[in-house]
Amino acid sequence: MKVIKSNRPFAETRLGNAEQTRPAIVDQRGSALIVTLLMVTILTGLVVDFVYDVYIDTSSLSNWSNAQKASLIAKSGQNLSTRYLDEVRNDQFTDEHDLEMPIGKYLGADIDLIIKIEDENSKFNINSIIYQNGETDDEQLSSLKKLFEYLNINPDLSLVIADWIDPDMEPRITDSEDAAKNAFLWSVDELRLIEGIDNKIFDRISPYITVFGDNQININTAEVPVLVSLNDNMTEAHANKIIDYREDSSFEHPSHVQLAGIEYSIANPLMKRTTVKSSYFRITSTSTVNGITRIIESVMDTSRKIYFWREG
Numbered sequence: 001m002k003v004i005k006s007n008r009p010f011a012e013t014r015l016g017n018a019e020q021t022r023p024a025i026v027d028q029r030g031s032a033l034i035v036t037l038l039m040v041t042i043l044t045g046l047v048v049d050f051v052y053d054v055y056i057d058t059s060s061l062s063n064w065s066n067a068q069k070a071s072l073i074a075k076s077g078q079n080l081s082t083r084y085l086d087e088v089r090n091d092q093f094t095d096e097h098d099l100e101m102p103i104g105k106y107l108g109a110d111i112d113l114i115i116k117i118e119d120e121n122s123k124f125n126i127n128s129i130i131y132q133n134g135e136t137d138d139e140q141l142s143s144l145k146k147l148f149e150y151l152n153i154n155p156d157l158s159l160v161i162a163d164w165i166d167p168d169m170e171p172r173i174t175d176s177e178d179a180a181k182n183a184f185l186w187s188v189d190e191l192r193l194i195e196g197i198d199n200k201i202f203d204r205i206s207p208y209i210t211v212f213g214d215n216q217i218n219i220n221t222a223e224v225p226v227l228v229s230l231n232d233n234m235t236e237a238h239a240n241k242i243i244d245y246r247e248d249s250s251f252e253h254p255s256h257v258q259l260a261g262i263e264y265s266i267a268n269p270l271m272k273r274t275t276v277k278s279s280y281f282r283i284t285s286t287s288t289v290n291g292i293t294r295i296i297e298s299v300m301d302t303s304r305k306i307y308f309w310r311e312g
């Protein structure tokens with residue numbers, strides 16, 4: 001009995017201890033669970049961050065790689081275009097205003113290359129209004145004025161452009177020398193810097209303007225506004241006669257413009273400013289690799305000399 005008696009308190013004590021320790025174990029287990037959950041949450045966050053970073057890195061790397069490929073393919077496009085230049089170098093005349101050069105080769109899935117060739121001799125060289133010595137070429141300036149008149153643009157803008165290019169600071173009209181470059185244009189885009197040439201005007205004139213070339217207009221490729229600008233006597237009706245003639249044949253000599261029905265008195269003065277064969281071309285090669293596009297634009301002559309090069 002003593003043993004029992006003496007065990008009771010022990011048993012009670014054990015029981016009491018058990019009752020006291022049970023919540024402590026639950027607390028510890030609860031804390032451990034919370035810590036574990038926290039750790040899992042943190043780890044999950046870290047893993048998600050890592051995976052996301054890896055995804056971004058891989059995606060950037062992939063974009064970079066596609067961009068590099070696209071850039072190289074666009075450069076190859078420029079090289080390829082020299083075949084056309086070589087081909088037309090020995091031609092008696094050229095009569096394509098613009099064309100898309102066939103690639104003739106499968107480049108692979110999700111890879112695209114487009115080569116566009118545009119005749120710069122079909123356009124008016126805006127730099128030609130000023131001679132190299134800084135004097136004004138009145139005949140060329142008068143042509144530019146006529147081009148603007150035909151396009152319903154204030155012809156005085158031709159004077160502002162002349163002041164922008166010529167080396168002196170003497171304004172032809174009010175404020176026309178303000179902030180002038182006083183040097184030749186490197187690109188048609190520079191015209192946007194000139195006061196009075198907004199986007200609307202730029203878009204209207206830019207298809208007919210270049211800053212490159214030998215100032216010879218190809219009568220096989222020039223469009224009506226440029227043909228009209230050739231001299232004071234040229235009318236829209238004359239220009240349309242030239243366009244009509246080109247429907248069925250090409251001019252093989254500048255004097256052959258008379259075959260289109262242009263009288264000698266008008267045709268003859270055109271001779272010194274016109275050609276039937278172009279030497280300057282704008283080449284745009286656009287390559288797309290897996291949705292990433294690179295464009296290279298150049299202006300070259302038929303001897304492959306490069307006058308302009310822009311990558312984007």
Ligand SMILES: [Ca+2]
Nearest residue numbers: 163166167168
């Ligand atoms: Ca000036």
